[in-house]
Amino acid sequence: MRQTSVLDDLLSAITDNRLFRERRRPKRISRADLAAMLAALYSGQGEASSTERAEEFLRAYRDLDSAGRTFVYRTLATDYGPEPDALAAAAKAYLDKPSETNAKALQVAAEPRRVEIFRRLNLVQGGTQALVAMRLELFARLANHPELWTVDDDLRRLFQAWFNRGFLLLREIDWQTSAAILEKIIRYEAVHEIQDWEDLRRRIDVPDRRLFGFFHPRLGDEPLIFVEVALTEDVPTAIEPILTDKREPIDPQAATTAVFYSISNCQDGLRGISFGSFLIKQVADDLARELPNLKTFVTLSPVPGFAQWLREEAARPTSAVDEPTRLLLDSLDGPDWLDDPALAKAAETALTPLIAYYLTEAKDARGRPADPVARFHLGNGARLEQINFAADRAPGALATAHGYMVNYRYILSDVERNHEAFVNEGKVACINAVSRLTRGVKVAERDAAAGPKQLPPPAAEKANAAAS
Amino acid sequence: MRQTSVLDDLLSAITDNRLFRERRRPKRISRADLAAMLAALYSGQGEASSTERAEEFLRAYRDLDSAGRTFVYRTLATDYGPEPDALAAAAKAYLDKPSETNAKALQVAAEPRRVEIFRRLNLVQGGTQALVAMRLELFARLANHPELWTVDDDLRRLFQAWFNRGFLLLREIDWQTSAAILEKIIRYEAVHEIQDWEDLRRRIDVPDRRLFGFFHPRLGDEPLIFVEVALTEDVPTAIEPILTDKREPIDPQAATTAVFYSISNCQDGLRGISFGSFLIKQVADDLARELPNLKTFVTLSPVPGFAQWLREEAARPTSAVDEPTRLLLDSLDGPDWLDDPALAKAAETALTPLIAYYLTEAKDARGRPADPVARFHLGNGARLEQINFAADRAPGALATAHGYMVNYRYILSDVERNHEAFVNEGKVACINAVSRLTRGVKVAERDAAAGPKQLPPPAAEKANAAAS
Amino acid sequence: MRQTSVLDDLLSAITDNRLFRERRRPKRISRADLAAMLAALYSGQGEASSTERAEEFLRAYRDLDSAGRTFVYRTLATDYGPEPDALAAAAKAYLDKPSETNAKALQVAAEPRRVEIFRRLNLVQGGTQALVAMRLELFARLANHPELWTVDDDLRRLFQAWFNRGFLLLREIDWQTSAAILEKIIRYEAVHEIQDWEDLRRRIDVPDRRLFGFFHPRLGDEPLIFVEVALTEDVPTAIEPILTDKREPIDPQAATTAVFYSISNCQDGLRGISFGSFLIKQVADDLARELPNLKTFVTLSPVPGFAQWLREEAARPTSAVDEPTRLLLDSLDGPDWLDDPALAKAAETALTPLIAYYLTEAKDARGRPADPVARFHLGNGARLEQINFAADRAPGALATAHGYMVNYRYILSDVERNHEAFVNEGKVACINAVSRLTRGVKVAERDAAAGPKQLPPPAAEKANAAAS
């Protein structure tokens, strides 16, 4: 499983060469010893000695089985929250006298003690990686141990400070980049799989293709997120002409359009900390400076929630999906229906207004666009520009979006305004041609509670990891 | 004045070339506009637009006069603490039901709102420098505006997260280093002033001298702290033979001793965030690995609080300073008394037990060693190894320490034990020869409150900045 | 074909982005124009304008067809040798008065004029690569145009100056190296083919494998030669345990032996300029410094000429190969004979003395060891250490060496002595066990002229390109 190998990779980075042989004979560690190690790590006062205790703990952690690791998280949750008596006293004092001093004392008392443990683990070489990897393991336990959520929340807050955009490095990835980084690009690409090194090469070693990623000084060769860009002469309407190995590259100076055709988050352990918006904005800025002929910045994005929404919508008593379309949907299950011209034509006619409606009108439980990729780009201030039928014939895209893809467009001067309208008024930016499409869709009134359900978390997370 | 120029340097880093000409015509900004900018910075929800607002605010700040800057800090203090009603409600809820959920809600409510503003300022290119520079300006206002202390505390906590030792880079500084960094070394050396580039060269471009510094990815060429090391064949008893331009370098492979003869903190804006302990430990480790013949790691350190303590002690009714010594002290004011052999001999006999007493017994109001440099090294787990009379004849050293210097020794295997004993029992590690010296010092009992006062903050701070 | 793609790669490096579109419409260039371009290139006196003429010529050359290129080489051969009258005059003057001045004038007159043309081509970006690529094309024409040999000789002499070992850079190649370099390693490995990126990774991204190459500042990412090293606990007797993907890496600190198991020359255009001896020596030095436990430096090398020599030897009337062995040889043609224990045993018994004899006694027409790999390592001062039966079961190794491999050992303190004895006395260094093996081989006296013929140039060259 991928996460395990990431975890092992990251943890092995902690254990440098001195530990080379040691690694193979894991030691048994008692629960009491683990608890004592955490206590020492928390209470020790010298910074330098903290380092040794942190290394010792991480080595012990590395050798733990799954139950041992669960014990660690549960101990952090139960024994290392804020000190209850101190917090109650500080709360009382503030209520008695709501001064700045008492507010500050309350802030201090409210910080969970485990935060200090995490800070100390971050002191050692490899500590940041280890904590990112540990948060991944925490996720895996949340279903059975919901009380661990506060531990997760503490880590997320720390990561938000440590992975502040100001600390990230933008790097262009090309054929001069090290194999160590490139193999991670191959592994992490989540939208349009990279088959092998030759496929990678077609994406980074030709004049009209670019790849940029954010890195963090402490995670070394590990990308946080990356975006793949095609330089073209038109806004693309399908993915195949971009990925094919049979095309001729164009002169980048002649390109008018930069297409963000794939964005992949790489570190599941950093879930909830968002980098994509900055990445797109900075890449667009840099490209515009390098290539003054670039005028249009668009994505070519999947619509991961469309097919599921359509199924659910079709099943409703009062539905945006009329009877003929409902019947049509049954014909779209197989892989080859796009090859039947009549069927394809019928599907395009029936579904295009519905996907337009889905993208602009369907909302999740929090009132945001139901589609996670739409949510991401519209939230960034892009506008919905174009809906492309039969744009991705890969089985995954057929199953989740009946082969549709869409272009979101970033107009740099409008991004701020779109973003504000989206956040404050829930307004989706889209061009008239798209909004006109939705007019044919008739839906009976219904209350929000009965509206399309939010995607269940794991799927949403996955879609988010591949937001483009 | 140094701080101003640092500030200007740092702030000018924010304003890149596009602003080249603009810089010269500062615009007047009204208080209302400033307040609105802060409000927009706090409330804006898009990450990308935050960046623009942060840049806009920093440009405005750069053009403010002193009163305008004070206005900014006061607004942050009064309008951007935790939201009082929300905090009170959260405090009440926790007291009613001290659950994890309520504790977390209380933690969230207790975070001052200005912290979010600082996080957003950190998003932009140059943001970290700007915040470090702003904290310097905040210090300058604390005396007249004591209510600003919470703003300072918030910045300190953020810096503690951002400047976690895990994010620091250790770099060796030598003649291959850029002039941009070297000039900062010249400027920041606070213990033994570097006269010019030739003097610098004698400290970094000879085989038996080394210089190491910590850097942070976001501060670029700005060192945080650096240490100068001499490789010698003996523990040194004076500074002149180390700094002289008339010595022959030795083969580093033949050296047995690494002398940390100067440690300088460079960023006053990072006051309260300690790097020295890590630096010494890591440099000692690296040198030990590179030069296996190195067996002894010592400092050659100033005693910045001795003369002042002695004056105060001598003025007490029941004092450790006897009458003849009191008279002798009056003879030590001029610059040349060390050249009078009889006087020098008398001073050495009288003062050496007193300085041993000062270093090992005199405490500050918080029960820690009164001398800031002693506090630093003993707190790191070093032991007081040797007291050197007439070790530094520079006017500053004569004025603050009657020319004394001391060696603190780092024995890597004892550091942890010494540190624990120091923290838990207040025990000062020193060799017998030193503790024997103090036996001759007789002091009548007196209560702690009447004990030697803590150095007033500015002086203490300065001494700390040059802790070695 | 490989050479063509190398050539295109190299020449395309000349043509930078400005030429991007131009590249697709090759222009026809007349013979007269080509001749005029060469003349202008030779006669132009300004250095700066030489650059433009050189670029212009290289662009023209790039667009030439094969006949056009042949015309260029023939023109260089016939029209740009030394100026005959001037050379004759200088020769006469020297014979009249053999002074230093006349010797110098003769030296100047004897330099072919094309050398100046080559120097000027080297001025431009990509010029060195172009000349290396052009020499490759020259080789291809030597068979039909033997008069071009002097042009080749001129290039070789220039390359000898430009690729002086002092200008080479040794780089360690590992997983941090750029994909651009790694793909060349995959392409150029000539001894034990690298299947794919995973196979490469097994050779450079494990603790007990290393790869080092020589690079030249002007050839960028193009390696000149590289060597692959395995760190082991014993002298290996077969290649499979080194290349297998089923082994566990060892701790490099525990290794006692460095095995040079593959050496590949990469630039056929630099034929005749030898780098291997320096590479082995420098890598051995560097490894010995890094890993003090390394005591033994050996190769695991092919014997590319053995099978052919054996066939020729067996065909002689008075031969070292006796009748039973002659018959046995016919059984060794298929791929599986090593799986027949009796046959394998018989082959080992019969062939091992013969290969020992071949390696130590068989000479080429110039009196050097007949085997090119033996010639290389013995000439470097290594000694023949061990002969390994059934050491390489790959079809190529079975065909050229009946599966044998040998170890040559570099004992750093003996290298000089061995080398001198080899050069001055033709003495082959080998351990007694090997020389004892040869005693059983009886060969009637015969004259040198009838001795084993030297391998024909192309094959020899190929073997040399993969000398290990």
Add this chain to the structure above:
Amino acid sequence: MRQTSVLDDLLSAITDNRLFRERRRPKRISRADLAAMLAALYSGQGEASSTERAEEFLRAYRDLDSAGRTFVYRTLATDYGPEPDALAAAAKAYLDKPSETNAKALQVAAEPRRVEIFRRLNLVQGGTQALVAMRLELFARLANHPELWTVDDDLRRLFQAWFNRGFLLLREIDWQTSAAILEKIIRYEAVHEIQDWEDLRRRIDVPDRRLFGFFHPRLGDEPLIFVEVALTEDVPTAIEPILTDKREPIDPQAATTAVFYSISNCQDGLRGISFGSFLIKQVADDLARELPNLKTFVTLSPVPGFAQWLREEAARPTSAVDEPTRLLLDSLDGPDWLDDPALAKAAETALTPLIAYYLTEAKDARGRPADPVARFHLGNGARLEQINFAADRAPGALATAHGYMVNYRYILSDVERNHEAFVNEGKVACINAVSRLTRGVKVAERDAAAGPKQLPPPAAEKANAAAS
């Protein structure tokens, strides 16, 4: 003396740390041993062992006194020229049959044997530096030992191959550059002395000043040549406004003119190998690309030979210098004559036509412009643009050029044509305003032999070293 220290620097680079202590006890080496070392170095056949012999020789050389070094050069001159018998035989063979083969054999026989020694010395770490340093020492001996000229010529030819422009690296030098390089810039600046690090900073750490140098991979931090550039809004007429510390920098984007105000050759040991033409051309190209508003590329150059030429001219019976001017010249000896307005006016009126005449008409013995700086820039294809009176008041400039400076202008599209006209027809490119100036100058006809003598070599060399 400067050269000695350069030599010691360079030679000490050969002797790495292993030799640290050894360096202080030079060993006496007999003449016979020296001769034997040279013989071994020449005759040894193994490349690897060559390295050891070369190191051994260079260590020995380093410890030699001046007479010992002279012995080395004389031995190289007398014993290591071409082998006389072989050369005579080859010359005869060629005269008998002037075939390509015999021409090649003659070329081989004509190469002095010492060239192989130099190639082998170049094999070792630091070898190139050592040879460059040795050529410097050779220069110092040429006056007393004219027979050494062939040795010098051999080195020059080798350097021409090794320092081919294709191998040079252009680097921009700024405040991010290492102190090791910057101190060399300070030391080598030969035209307008750099006072100290602050002066240097004014030339490289402001937005409207640039400094570029050529480096060679083998000489590490040693620049070969560098040029200082000022970005301005006008063609400058004096040096002081460029060098002053009292100016405000301008925005480089607003600059229209790039002024090459100082060019310094750094390696006297590379005398005769010209880099300046390439440097100017490449820097002009790079700046034009970076700053599209730059339209004008000019120098601000000294006229180092004017005063001497004027003295000699004035002393002739039929002279371009009339009587009043002759008298005037006597008033221009002191330092302050420019402060006397009447005198200054008279000098300008009288001398400006003469300097125009000197620059455009006066020739050296080989028919080239008499002034070395004029020769350099006109030879590069620049044109004489402007003559500036009272442009440099430094004592040196007053003594050599009566304070005049001139601008040579590089018009990229004319460079080629100017250069050809200069080389083929001896035509000096200058604007009409300048050529008109010369009309007033009347000189009686005289033959070339009686013309102004070429500057004696050492002075010419120095002027060339500072050609700008």
